[in-house]
Amino acid sequence: MHILQPKHVKLNEKDADELLMRLNLSKSQLPKIILNDPALPEGCAVGDIIKIERKDTETEESFLYFRVVV
Numbered sequence: 001m002h003i004l005q006p007k008h009v010k011l012n013e014k015d016a017d018e019l020l021m022r023l024n025l026s027k028s029q030l031p032k033i034i035l036n037d038p039a040l041p042e043g044c045a046v047g048d049i050i051k052i053e054r055k056d057t058e059t060e061e062s063f064l065y066f067r068v069v070v
Helices: 013-023
Strands: 007-010 047-055 061-068
Touching: 013 047
Parallel strands: none
Antiparallel strands: 007 047, 047 061
């Protein structure tokens, strides 16, 4: 992983289910990320939900994004 690359974390089933319930979404409604994307952590499979954490360099505030692997 490159130092400028935002942190990508695979959610476990429990966390993924809680996220979908909280946002009232299904996996098909989440933005997509391709399985062979080099930023994905090892062991990802189609249907997994990935949490991407990006930090603002000026304010040090973190922003979370979620993607489903296709």
